[in-house]
Amino acid sequence: MAFEIPKQVYSGSIKTVTIGKGGKAITLGGETSYPFYVFEGKMPNLPRIAMEVWDVDPGEDWAEPAKEPFKDVLGDPVAWAKKCVNEYGADAIALILVSTDPNGQDASPEAAAATAKKVAEAIDVPLIVYGTSNVEKDAEVLPAVAEACQGMSISIGPVQDKNYKKIGAAALGYNHTVVANTPIDVNLAKQLNILLGQLGVKDSQILVDPTTGGLGYGLEYSYSVMERDRMAALTQEDEKLQLPIINNMANEVWKVKECKLSNAEAPELGDQAKRGILMEAVTAVSLLLAGSDLLIMRHPEAVKLVKSYIQEMAG
């Protein structure tokens, strides 16, 4: 029996966005089919992995197995970022400015910007800088970061509908990429991209952060929003959704209790380190299948597994 694969017609494709500069700059996007449907489309730029670096020592906030690979560099974001690049092969670094949280240390925008600059200068891979999702504080911190990192082509976010003007203008002024973040909703994502466009931010400088739920804690919402996003972009020519997707996933996975329970506390859940690594890697696989272009990940073993998975799926 001669069987022919029924065709999915794609009328659109994902635009490309290049982050970073020089030889280690990376280009994201360009897909012409659903994720990894390489039998009927192209993925010219395979999804990439940025490794997460905090600007403070995470202390008790992180599960032991997640701290172990970084135990000599926690609290030193520059050394930490270099270790991710040199030893763990990070494609990019995502610096999370935890110190600026108004409910925590409430560090000043200047101090945070100085840290971001030092990290950016110490690495040759692209830098992504995340604030704490506090609308007011991020609107002070991220423009300061944009200014300090002038000419370094970094990416800054999360840019939300309540602070897009300030952060978007700073990104425009200093020629950085923005990470446009909306709360798990296709229409809001589209709307924010339109607003950024009206501000003058080009599509080639926008990454979409759809908000990421952790495994077992709302992952399905992100998964379906990303699938709808890709469906609109690829089959309904929804131009304002044809942008690469970034998932800030690491903390969502590792903060849950099942990652924090030790072998002694929960023998029925098997080995804590392997469980955490697999919870992170399984989350990454799910997000990749839904359309992610750039994952922010934490554990080097999970990063390694997912990198080889991406190669096998699309190579």
Place this chain on the structure above:
Amino acid sequence: MALTGIEIFKLLAKTNCKECGYPTCLAFAMALASGKAELDACPYVSEDVREKLAEASAPPIRPVKIGMKDQMKTIGGETVMFRHEKTFFNPTLIAGLLTTAMSDADVDAKIETFNKMQFERVGLNLRPEMFAIKDADGDAAKFAALVKKVMDKSDAAIMLMSDKAEVLKAGAEVAKERRPVLYAATADNADAMGALAKELDLPLVAKAKDYDALADLTSKLTGMGLKDLLLDCEHRSIKEAFQDQVVFRRAALVPKFRPFGFPTVTFPCEMTDDPMKETLYAATFIAKYGGIVVLSDLVPHTVFPLLLERLNIYTDPQKPMIVTQGIYPINNPDENSPIAITTNFALTYFIVSGEIEGSKVPTWLLIMDTEGLSVMTAWAAGKFVGDAVGMFVKKSGIEEKAKTRTLIIPGYAAAISGDLEEELPNWKILIGPREASHIPAFLKSL
């Protein structure tokens, strides 16, 4: 596509004879369309029409039933490519591999691990549900003994694997009350395997190396009268096996290509020797259309992440996820512990309870039924407001469990505190943080 009641009505005799139990042919047609009646109830329907209706009303992907000891599981029966288009109905079954080459002690240990591997979560029991039992050397007696051991010591659903029909038969005789899956029919043995599956009325996997050969094989088997088939396209690289899953689902749904209208079985266990990689392959098949995934070994730290993924992917997106209203003690609270309240949206509950647990502060968490709405939505909809919350607190029974009369409300519901103070005059209302991540610091500061 299924036919509408009107389309079915046009094919009926239109005599309104009432012999089917319905007052008119139209009423009967409507009942047929909604699945409430069987076509056999009409004595006057022609053979031609019968075939037409059966064809049109059959689901695009055959739902195949497989038994555990005390319950039936279904795989297949799916109707969409993307979960947001409706929902995925029948979760991928997670199976562990046992073979006749394993020692008795090994097998016992694996069965024991399987039996213990059950995780409670929002009233659901998450667990793997199946063993794939593989014949390693063609010894039918040994195979039957292994199957018997699984039947005696576990409630698992079963897939029987051998390329010899007589070996499968020996296993199937032992396991037939659980309706095991037979693996597998190939072009070479299709007659013998098909006859066995037909004789025992069991589901049968059709296995072939490419799409054309597989379509030929399932067509031959359905021609023999078999209905419950599964697909295996023998590809063991993740790239090709992933493609197979997409192709089968799409072919079955879109052009309704009947030869691929069956659930699939996938074998991460045959795709790598690395158990970590194997887990990622299984994760791929849970998200993308696998009916069964067979793992080389069921270990809690590999199975648990897959169970969570499966829970997420197969959650019905049309329904809000909710937890039961009530009092949830966290970290062993006593009568002097603080009392917090939030809504019964499952995500709210997970995040809030997770943070309270992480804080290690003993706390009573009250969960109020807001029909699955989150705090802000429930407040805006008038379901999480002063009088309703006050009424719930009074009736919840918390006043008997704790002496404390301080109620922590979510930061986003700060506006209700005035009304709530009126409703609960001998309570002190404390406004908690807006973000769950600030709960530990808040509780520790009390």
